[in-house]
Amino acid sequence: MSNVVLQVEDLHTSFFTRMGEVKAVDGVSFLIREGETFGIVGESGCGKSVTGLSIMRLLPEPGGQIVGGKIILEGKNLLELSKKAMRAYRGKIVSMILQDPMSSLNPVYQVGDQIAESVRLHQGLPENMVEPEVISALRLLRIPAPEVRIKEYPFQLSGGMRQRVVGSIAMSCKPRLLIADEPTTALDSTIQAQYIALFEDIQAKTNVAIMFITHDFGVISRICDRVGVMYAGKIVETAPTREIFKAPKHPYTVALIHSVPRLDQKDERLFSIEGQPPSLMNLPPGCRFCPRCTVALDVCKEQQPPEVKISDNHSVSCWRVK
Amino acid sequence: MTRFIIIRILQSIIALIGIMVMVFFLVRLSGDPTELIKSPNSTKEQIEAVKIQLGLDKSYAEQFLIFIKDYSRGEFGKSFMQMRPVIEMIGEALPNTLKLGIPSFIIGMVLAFTLGILGAVRRDSIIDNTVKFLAILGQALPGFWVAIIAVLVLSVHWQIFPAAGMDTPLHYVLPVGTMVFFMLPGMMRLVRSSMLDVLDSEYVKLARIKGLPERVVIWKHALRNALIAPLTTAGMIFAGIVGGAIITENIFNWPGMGRLALSSTFSRDFPVVQTITILIAIMVLGANLLVDIAYAYVDPQIRYEKS
Numbered sequence: 287m288s289n290v291v292l293q294v295e296d297l298h299t300s301f302f303t304r305m306g307e308v309k310a311v312d313g314v315s316f317l318i319r320e321g322e323t324f325g326i327v328g329e330s331g332c333g334k335s336v337t338g339l340s341i342m343r344l345l346p347e348p349g350g351q352i353v354g355g356k357i358i359l360e361g362k363n364l365l366e367l368s369k370k371a372m373r374a375y376r377g378k379i380v381s382m383i384l385q386d387p388m389s390s391l392n393p394v395y396q397v398g399d400q401i402a403e404s405v406r407l408h409q410g411l412p413e414n415m416v417e418p419e420v421i422s423a424l425r426l427l428r429i430p431a432p433e434v435r436i437k438e439y440p441f442q443l444s445g446g447m448r449q450r451v452v453g454s455i456a457m458s459c460k461p462r463l464l465i466a467d468e469p470t471t472a473l474d475s476t477i478q479a480q481y482i483a484l485f486e487d488i489q490a491k492t493n494v495a496i497m498f499i500t501h502d503f504g505v506i507s508r509i510c511d512r513v514g515v516m517y518a519g520k521i522v523e524t525a526p527t528r529e530i531f532k533a534p535k536h537p538y539t540v541a542l543i544h545s546v547p548r549l550d551q552k553d554e555r556l557f558s559i560e561g562q563p564p565s566l567m568n569l570p571p572g573c574r575f576c577p578r579c580t581v582a583l584d585v586c587k588e589q590q591p592p593e594v595k596i597s598d599n600h601s602v603s604c605w606r607v608k
Numbered sequence: 609m610t611r612f613i614i615i616r617i618l619q620s621i622i623a624l625i626g627i628m629v630m631v632f633f634l635v636r637l638s639g640d641p642t643e644l645i646k647s648p649n650s651t652k653e654q655i656e657a658v659k660i661q662l663g664l665d666k667s668y669a670e671q672f673l674i675f676i677k678d679y680s681r682g683e684f685g686k687s688f689m690q691m692r693p694v695i696e697m698i699g700e701a702l703p704n705t706l707k708l709g710i711p712s713f714i715i716g717m718v719l720a721f722t723l724g725i726l727g728a729v730r731r732d733s734i735i736d737n738t739v740k741f742l743a744i745l746g747q748a749l750p751g752f753w754v755a756i757i758a759v760l761v762l763s764v765h766w767q768i769f770p771a772a773g774m775d776t777p778l779h780y781v782l783p784v785g786t787m788v789f790f791m792l793p794g795m796m797r798l799v800r801s802s803m804l805d806v807l808d809s810e811y812v813k814l815a816r817i818k819g820l821p822e823r824v825v826i827w828k829h830a831l832r833n834a835l836i837a838p839l840t841t842a843g844m845i846f847a848g849i850v851g852g853a854i855i856t857e858n859i860f861n862w863p864g865m866g867r868l869a870l871s872s873t874f875s876r877d878f879p880v881v882q883t884i885t886i887l888i889a890i891m892v893l894g895a896n897l898l899v900d901i902a903y904a905y906v907d908p909q910i911r912y913e914k915s
Contacts, residue, residue, distance in 0.1 A: 344816050348732065376819035384817075390810040394832050394908060404818045439908045455818065 288320040291495035297355035299340045308566045310336040312519035323496040325510030333519040334499045338465045378408040381456040385468040387449035391440035398436025408459045423458040446477040467499045503546045515539045518574040525600040535602040538575045620893040627889045641876035685879035694883045705864035709849030712787035724799025746793030755786040772861040783860040803834040847895035851888040
C-alpha cells in the first residue's frame with residue numbers, strides 16, 4: 287500500500303445561522319493515498335463541497351466552522367495550524383479546482399500573472415525562473431502555445447481552456463493533494479472527457495492524491511479508484527469504484543446508481559428517488575435516508591446505523607447490512 | 609483605442625449641439641427679461657430701446673443664428689443685468705466654486721471608498737454597521753436641512769465656525785461638510801455593495817485557495833474589480849462640481865457658480881444662464897469620456913473590444 291496523504295477523521299462542520307446550527311458535515315471519515323483518486327458523490331447540499339472547503343480551511347465566514355475531528359495531511363493535523371501556517375499549505379501542499387471556469391479566474395489580470403502569483407508565493411524562485419515555471423505549468427495541462435497564452439486575459443479563452451488554466455494554477459506548485467470540486471460539471475461532455483483524461487495523465491506523472499467531488503456517477507466511473515457516497519452530512523458507503531457499481535450495498539447507493547441514465551436500456555422514464563433530503567437543521571433520530579428508503583426497517587427510524595466493514599475496503603452504514 | 613476616443617469625441621460634439629439648441633429655447637421660456645428691468649414709469653419706446661440693445665427685438669430664428677455664431681467663435685456675450693462680459697463673471701465665480709468643490713470631492717471620495725471598502729471587508733462588524741447607519745441617515749435627511757441645523761448649532765449657538773464668507777480655512781468647514789454630506793452616503797453604499805459582490809466571487813475564493821495573504825486578496829484581486837461600477841458615479845459627481853453647489857452656495861452665501869446660475873435664472877439673464885449650462889454640459893460630456901477611458905484601463909475586456 288502506498289502512503290496515506292490525507293486522513294479525515296470524524297469531521298464535523300457546522301454553519302451557525304440565525305435559525306440555528308446547520309450540521310453540514312456530521313462525522314465524516316475517509317483517507318486518500320498517494321496517486322489515488324477518491325470520489326465523493328452525493329446530491330447537492332449533502333456536504334461534499336463543505337468537506338472540501340473544510341480541508342482547505344476556507345469555509346464561508348461568518349458562520350462556517352469546523353466543530354470537531356481531525357484533518358491529517360502528510361502527517362500534520364491542519365486544524366492545529368495557525369492561520370499563517372495554513373496559508374503556506376494552501377496552493378502548495380493542498381490545492382483546489384472550483385466548478386465554474388467562467389468565473390474562477392480574475393477577469394482583470396493576465397493568465398500568466400495569475401499562475402506566476404502562486405509560483406512566486408510558494409517556490410521562492412529567482413524572477414527569471416518564474417516565467418519558465420509558469421509555461422511548464424501550462425504545458426502540464428496541455429495548453430497549446432503557452433508562450434502566447436500567458437499574455438492573454440481569461441475572456442479571450444474558451445471555457446475548457448479556462449478550466450485548464452485553473453488546473454495549471456492548482457498544479458503549479460506540485461501539491462500532494464488536489465481537491466477537485468465538480469471541475470467538469472460546467473464543461474460539455476467531449477471537453478469533460480478530455481479534462482478527465484488529462485488528470486489521469488497528470489496523476490501518473492506527479493503521483494498527486496485527488497479528492498474528486500461530483501454528483502455524477504458517470505464521471506466517478508471514469509476517474510475514481512474508490513468512492514465515498516455522501517448523504518445528509520454523512521458518508522454512508524465507501525468502496526472501490528468497481529465494487530460499488532457491481533455490488534452496491536446501501537439503498538441510497540443502489541438508488542443513485544439506478545438513476546444514472548443508460549443508453550442500453552429502453553426505460554421510458556428515468557428512475558428518480560422519491561422525496562427530499564432531510565433538513566440539516568432538523569435531522570431524523572435514526573438513519574437519515576430512512577424517510578426516503580423503500581426497504582426501511584423499524585430500527586432505522588430510531589437509531590443511527592453503525593458502520594459495518596464488509597471487506598477490507600468496503601464499509602456501509604445500514605441496518606440491513608450485517 | 610484612438611479610434612474609440614475619436615468616435616466618442618464626435619458623439620460628444622453632436623450631443624453638445626443638441627444641448628445648445630435646447631438651452632437656447634428653454635431659457636426663453638422663462639419669460640421676457642425686460643419685464644424685470646423696466647420701472648413702472650418706463651415708456652414703451654424705452655422698453656423697445658432696451659430690447660434692441662439686448663438683441664431681443666429680432667425673431668427667435670435670427671437670435672438663434674447669432675447665438676450659434678457667437679458661441680462658435682468663443683464669444684459668450686454680456687450679461688443683461690450687469691452689462692459685463694459673461695466670461696468675466698464666470699471667471700470670478702468659477703474659482704470660488706472649485707475652491708469649495710475640489711476639496712469636497714477629494715474628501716468625499718476618500719471617505720466613501722475607505723468606509724465602503726472597510727464595511728464590505730469587515731462585514732457586519734461595528735464599522736460596517738456604522739457605515740450602513742450613516743448611509744441610511746445621510747440619504748434620509750435632506751442635505752439643506754442638515755446644513756441649516758449645522759449653521760444654527762455650530763455658528764449661531766456655539767460660534768465655532770463662521771456661517772458665511774471665505775476668508776479663513778475655518779470658513780470652509782461648514783460648506784465643505786455640507787457638500788461631503790451630499791456626496792458621501794450614495795457613493796459609500798455603492799462602493800460597499802460593489803465590493804461585497806466581488807468578495808463573494810469565485811476568483812476571490814481562488815485567490816485564497818492559492819494561499820495568498822488576505823491583504824493581497826483584497827487590494828489586488830478584489831479592489832480593481834470592485835472599482836468598475838462606482839467609477840461612473842464618481843465621474844458624474846466630479847462633472848457636477850463645475851455647475852456649483854446651488855444649495856450649499858446659497859445657504860453659505862458663497863459667491864460661486866451655483867449662486868450665479870440661480871440669480872441669473874431668476875433675473876432672466878439669458879447669456880449667463882446659457883453659458884453656465886453649456887459649460888456644465890461640456891464638463892459632463894468630458895467626464896463621461898474620461899470615465900470610459902478609465903474603464904478601458906481597469907477592465908481589459910473593454911480595452912480589447914474597443915481597439
